[in-house]
Amino acid sequence: MVENRPWLAFFTHVVLLIGIAVIALPIWITFVAATHDEIRMTQVPLPLLPGDQFWANLKATLFGRGLSGTETAPVWRMLFNSLVMAMAIALGKIAISLLSAFAIVYFRFPFRMGFFWMIFITLMLPVEVRILPTFEVVAQLGMLNSYAGLTIPLIASATATFMFRQVFLTIPDEMLESARIDGAGPMRFFFDILLPLSRTNIAALFVILFIYGWNQYLWPLLITTDQDMTTIVMSIKQMLEAAEQSPQWNIIMMTALLAMLPPVLVVIFMQKLFVKGLTETEK
Amino acid sequence: MAGIVLDKLKKSYGGTEVLHGVNAEIADGEFVVIVGPSGCGKSTLLRMIAGLESVTEGEIRIGERVVNGLEPAQRDIAMVFQNYALYPHMSVRQNMAYGLKIRGLPKEEIDRRVEEAADILEIRDYLERKPRQLSGGQRQRVAMGRAIVRKPQVFLFDEPLSNLDAKLRVQMRLEIRRLQKRLGVTAVYVTHDQVEAMTLGDRLMVLNGGRSEQFGTPIELYERPQTTFVAGFIGSPAMNFLPATAEGGEVVLENGARLPGGTGAGRVRLGLRPEHLLADDGGPIRLQAILAEQLGASTLVHGTLEGTDSALVAALPGTRAVTEGEVLGFSVAPAQMHLFDGEGRRIG
Numbered sequence: 001m002v003e004n005r006p007w008l009a010f011f012t013h014v015v016l017l018i019g020i021a022v023i024a025l026p027i028w029i030t031f032v033a034a035t036h037d038e039i040r041m042t043q044v045p046l047p048l049l050p051g052d053q054f055w056a057n058l059k060a061t062l063f064g065r066g067l068s069g070t071e072t073a074p075v076w077r078m079l080f081n082s083l084v085m086a087m088a089i090a091l092g093k094i095a096i097s098l099l100s101a102f103a104i105v106y107f108r109f110p111f112r113m114g115f116f117w118m119i120f121i122t123l124m125l126p127v128e129v130r131i132l133p134t135f136e137v138v139a140q141l142g143m144l145n146s147y148a149g150l151t152i153p154l155i156a157s158a159t160a161t162f163m164f165r166q167v168f169l170t171i172p173d174e175m176l177e178s179a180r181i182d183g184a185g186p187m188r189f190f191f192d193i194l195l196p197l198s199r200t201n202i203a204a205l206f207v208i209l210f211i212y213g214w215n216q217y218l219w220p221l222l223i224t225t226d227q228d229m230t231t232i233v234m235s236i237k238q239m240l241e242a243a244e245q246s247p248q249w250n251i252i253m254m255t256a257l258l259a260m261l262p263p264v265l266v267v268i269f270m271q272k273l274f275v276k277g278l279t280e281t282e283k
Numbered sequence: 284m285a286g287i288v289l290d291k292l293k294k295s296y297g298g299t300e301v302l303h304g305v306n307a308e309i310a311d312g313e314f315v316v317i318v319g320p321s322g323c324g325k326s327t328l329l330r331m332i333a334g335l336e337s338v339t340e341g342e343i344r345i346g347e348r349v350v351n352g353l354e355p356a357q358r359d360i361a362m363v364f365q366n367y368a369l370y371p372h373m374s375v376r377q378n379m380a381y382g383l384k385i386r387g388l389p390k391e392e393i394d395r396r397v398e399e400a401a402d403i404l405e406i407r408d409y410l411e412r413k414p415r416q417l418s419g420g421q422r423q424r425v426a427m428g429r430a431i432v433r434k435p436q437v438f439l440f441d442e443p444l445s446n447l448d449a450k451l452r453v454q455m456r457l458e459i460r461r462l463q464k465r466l467g468v469t470a471v472y473v474t475h476d477q478v479e480a481m482t483l484g485d486r487l488m489v490l491n492g493g494r495s496e497q498f499g500t501p502i503e504l505y506e507r508p509q510t511t512f513v514a515g516f517i518g519s520p521a522m523n524f525l526p527a528t529a530e531g532g533e534v535v536l537e538n539g540a541r542l543p544g545g546t547g548a549g550r551v552r553l554g555l556r557p558e559h560l561l562a563d564d565g566g567p568i569r570l571q572a573i574l575a576e577q578l579g580a581s582t583l584v585h586g587t588l589e590g591t592d593s594a595l596v597a598a599l600p601g602t603r604a605v606t607e608g609e610v611l612g613f614s615v616a617p618a619q620m621h622l623f624d625g626e627g628r629r630i631g
């Protein structure tokens with residue numbers, strides 16, 4: 001802004017600071033709770049400054065058998081499960097959507113628009129809506145308690161197909177014609193030209209889908225009964241309920257911190273591409 | 284090297300026919316320009332030669348080969364697009380090498396050809412840059428380089444200069460011409476700019492509404508246009524057309540003025556190029572001036588044929604002050620009178 005209005009500046013700053021406090025305070029408290037021992041967390045007043053138990057809590061959380069009085073998988077195992085699930089969903093969705101968008105934009109085949117609309121309609125059917133029939137199918141196929149069961153039903157949906165279709169439509173026809181004159185066949189065109197040109201969009205989508213996959217709660221809850229297949233997001237909820245005595249806040253908060261970490265890392269490392277992918281229009 | 288033959292070439296989109304049977308024989312090494320107004324089917328014709336559009340009817344031969352069913356890559360052609368169509372994520376070198384790489388040429392051969400082309404086009408310094416780091420003119424050169432390295436039998440150009448500024452356009456025009464002569468490759472060039480067409484082409488095909496109106500050298504088209512369309516399209520400022528009657532070796536204008544020359548009899552349209560009207564105070568063609576455009580080297584006088592509403596333009600050498608309503612006299616050499624019949628076809 002170019003105007004010089006001190007009151008306005010002051011006011012906007014106050015609003016922003018309040019906003020930051022609202023978002024940052026719970027995270028700070030989570031962090032603080034993860035650095036004290038179990039006893040301190042049950043005493044009033046709650047600590048506002050970090051303690052010295054961070055490493056001990058980290059070790060107990062990652063490798064221990066969960067909360068005392070319960071038998072759950074160690075948190076590293078849940079992190080691993082979540083990671084597999086999130087990666088498989090993100091990569092699987094991207095691969096399938098890229099290929100179907102490629103088919104729909106660049107090939108003439110019977111019922112092409114019919115297929116497009118069918119894919120489009122799945123937008124209206126997220127997992128939550130079709131959860132019972134999907135569960136039935138997955139159970140019949142014997143995919144309960146498996147990574148396949150966790151991920152495949154979530155991979156099949158349209159959002160990304162639609163987005164890639166729009167991306168491909170912005171690529172000028174001459175690019176395809178040039179490639180044809182250069183002698184590139186369809187798959188060559190796909191890998192040599194379409195993929196690199198969609199790179200930033202793929203990155204942006206990866207970030208969104210990774211977080212989407214990581215945050216899945218209902219579906220994993222339904223499909224896994226085996227302790228070794230639990231994901232981290234499910235387990236936080238279970239931890240709060242499972243404790244018969246007062247909750248072990250240090251462990252729960254440490255788990256929450258660990259659960260937040262991967263999405264944050266993905267966003268940080270892919271930030272540049274992510275922003276480009278969402279804003280760049282020129283091809 | 285090879286010539287191109289177009290044999291009764293037709294193209295329809297759905298039910299609408301946009302090319303109505305185009306015939307042409309293009310000699311080996313010839314530079315042919317296809318020129319015409321927007322929407323007349325120039326690009327469609329070129330893209331059919333390239334293999335980017337299917338042929339509805341007729342035949343295309345490159346060399347001795349019928350290429351109707353061949354993929355673009357098998358036709359041994361190279362095409363330069365209006366918007367260059369360079370691959371944005373590849374460096375200039377990769378852009379030029381891509382087609383050769385697909386053909387499976389050895390690495391050394393690719394490098395040699397790319398560098399050779401880069402030298403010819405003076406783009407050696409940009410080889411490692413991405414297209415977006417180049418100016419329009421440089422991109423244009425890269426697009427040409429991509430065509431050259433393939434060593435094709437035919438170059439195809441679709442309005443390659445229309446995105447450049449006027450000065451660069453003139454420079455690139457000369458360069459394309461020189462390059463084509465040097466490489467001796469047959470070229471087909473599409474443009475809607477008649478100056479570009481006149482200066483570049485060995486021969487011009489004037490296309491109008493999906494039909495070839497005339498196919499000949501620039502001078503033939505200028506001196507003996509076969510139709511009123513060609514006559515009006517070629518030459519700047521455009522030819523004047525006046526309703527007239529031909530009788531007994533004379534042409535009688537609407538206002539009764541008689542010009543010696545011309546053949547035939549009956550109602551005709553008389554075509555007169557502005558630059559062929561010679562100032563002559565006692566001349567039979569009387570122009571009532573409306574305004575004058577001063578171009579420096581010449582002056583264009585716009586007005587009407589005296590006593591009628593027919594527009595008439597004359598080009599006078601040098602600068603000349605003209606007042607509105609002033610009547611100027613002109614005469615014209617009989618050889619420079621073009622007569623057309625009611626269908627717009629040339630008489631004589």
Ligand SMILES: Nc1ncnc2c1ncn2[C@@H]1O[C@H](COP(=O)(O)OP(=O)(O)OP(=O)(O)O)[C@@H](O)[C@H]1O
Nearest residue numbers: 296297301319320321322323324325326327328475
């Ligand atoms: N894919 C298509 N489907 C239907 N009609 C088409 C298609 N492509 C071109 N046409 C029609 O064919 C005619 C010729 O088009 P073309 O692109 O060859 O014109 P052009 O002479 O190159 O014009 P310009 O100078 O504007 O580029 C036009 O009337 C156009 O509407």
Ligand SMILES: [Mg+2]
Nearest residue numbers: 325326327441
């Ligand atoms: Mg065109």
